[in-house]
Amino acid sequence: MKTTIDIPDGTLDEAMKFTGAKTKRDAIVTAVERFNRLKRLERLNTRVRGQFRDFMTQAELKAMRETDTPKIRR
Numbered sequence: 001m002k003t004t005i006d007i008p009d010g011t012l013d014e015a016m017k018f019t020g021a022k023t024k025r026d027a028i029v030t031a032v033e034r035f036n037r038l039k040r041l042e043r044l045n046t047r048v049r050g051q052f053r054d055f056m057t058q059a060e061l062k063a064m065r066e067t068d069t070p071k072i073r074r
Contacts, residue, residue, distance in 0.1 A: 012024060021027035
């Protein structure tokens with residue numbers, strides 16, 4: 001789709017630098033794709049947040065690793 005938009009030069013230059021794009025078009029496409037992916041992940045996060053009550057705590061995970069990891073003898 002062709003669209004004409006006015007993007008400030010500094011903003012577009014930054015987008016090209018951050019995306020590693022060689023062309024303005026590639027920079028815009030990459031930035032929009034990344035933005036869309038971020039928003040999809042945010043939406044997913046709000047839907048599943050709090051639904052995994054049976055997961056281990058950090059302390060439980062650490063304790064399990066300490067007991068299940070074989071000790072190396074020197």
